Amino acid sequence: MSPHIPIAHGHNIQAYTYWDSPVPAVFAGQNFTDPVIFNPTTFTLITTQNEAVLVDAPAVRSRAEPVATWIAEIIEHRKLSTIYITHGHGDHFFAAEALQEHFPDASIRATQGTYEHMLEQLAPEFWDGLWVPTFPELGESPKPNPKVHVLPEGQDCFTVDAHEFRAVEVVGGDTASSTVLHVPSLELVVGGDVVYGNIYQYLAENTTPELRQNWIDAIDQIAKLHPKVVVPSHRQSTDDFGLEHLKATQDYIRTWTKLNAETTTWQELEAAVQKAYPKRYGNYILRISELLLMHRIILRSNSLLPTNRVTMSTVTPLSSKESFAAALEAAFNSPDASLEEMILNIYVKEAVITVNMNRMTWEEFIPYIKAIRARTTSVDIKSHYLLRDGNLFSERHSAYGHGKDGTETNAEAMLMGEVNEEGKVIWLEEIAILNSDAGSAASKST
Structure with missing residues (x-):
């Protein structure tokens, strides 16, 4: 019994x-x-x-x-x-x-x-x-x-x-x-x-x-x-x-x-x-x-919230981990004159962007990226995964920066966010950890 x-x-x-x-x-x-x-x-x-x-x-x-x-x-x-x-x-x-x-x-x-x-x-x-x-x-x-x-x-x-x-x-x-x-x-x-x-x-x-x-x-x-x-x-x-x-x-x-x-x-x-x-x-x-x-x-509050879940039918940076990695590399490695255009392939200007609990407006985000570019000759991105659930996404990647002073930096980043109907990021929460002693806090985000 x-x-x-x-x-x-x-x-x-x-x-x-x-x-x-x-x-x-x-x-x-x-x-x-x-x-x-x-x-x-x-x-x-x-x-x-x-x-x-x-x-x-x-x-x-x-x-x-x-x-x-x-x-x-x-x-x-x-x-x-x-x-x-x-x-x-x-x-x-x-x-x-x-x-x-x-x-x-x-x-x-x-x-x-x-x-x-x-x-x-x-x-x-x-x-x-x-x-x-x-x-x-x-x-x-x-x-x-x-x-x-x-x-x-x-x-x-x-x-x-x-x-x-x-x-x-x-x-x-x-x-x-x-x-x-x-x-x-x-x-x-x-x-x-x-x-x-x-x-x-x-x-x-x-x-x-x-x-x-x-x-x-x-x-x-x-x-x-x-x-x-x-x-x-x-x-x-x-x-x-x-x-x-x-x-x-x-x-x-x-x-x-x-x-x-x-x-x-x-x-x-x-x-x-x-x-x-x-x-x-x-x-x-x-x-x-x-x-x-x-x-x-x-x-x-910014009138950016889609009314429905979005299923993307066209190729955008958030369509796959490969396309997202390519878009990030383009933003970090493009000529200075093309920087904002490259970033606008990924984000909308009204996007809410938070990196390591530091929230930035568009006017703050562009100089942030410029500061990273100023210290590197190139940045390589390897995306490990990109999860999509309608218009919500999660992504994790490694960034390898080649410094102008000959140093190498490596950062690991995990992202959560949402895209609009066009597949562009309207909010992003990122946690980034620098794995090298080289570089500064600004280089922690990629």
């Missing part, structure tokens, strides 16, 4: 949860004085008479092993037949194959939208550019290649031992193509990243009022399922599974929107959110949400 206590139970069906403490993370380009805390994740196991269904999987292999042990203790004679993935963020499925090594009968299931999102996260620009730097352990094993059983269009249910499991696609959440898993016989909803516990919510992909309202509306969709038990994927170990998480998730979004409008820098926004929610934690998610959303306020 299993010693584990279910959070919900019915006739020949039970639900259990496993709380996984935060995986150590790295926030590339940010100088945190405290350890970076990624959100803890809760996994839900639902057992029937002969089978079991797991909802979501850990991010890294080392966390999959104790989860596998926990599953084995609970299912006993049963077989794990399904691993259901609620959405495509890598911290919810990267280690699913590691679990399949322990439970080879388990089929990975997802909706079509979630499956497409999973593939995006495995693309080189996301895998090598975002996930491996965030969770270095991922680089120690081959990239995941999950075989996913996609639920047929219009068939959002699967049945296990006569119990119905409903994959409910909702209109919003902390990312695109979000779903929740509804188990009517348990009056249970496993909320994925649509419902949050007492953890900072990820709002970096909800950068407009419309997207945030969609998330609020998604919570109303869940409420209409009339659950009695709700499992937030990201929660503290002391959080329970009550319906209060629905309203709390909505209230957080509304509070964030209000504080976002009342503050002018991401530092102010962070302090305001921490004051409003002193018991929540997860500084990685808090910081990345602020860095993206804070600049939207600046852009709205």
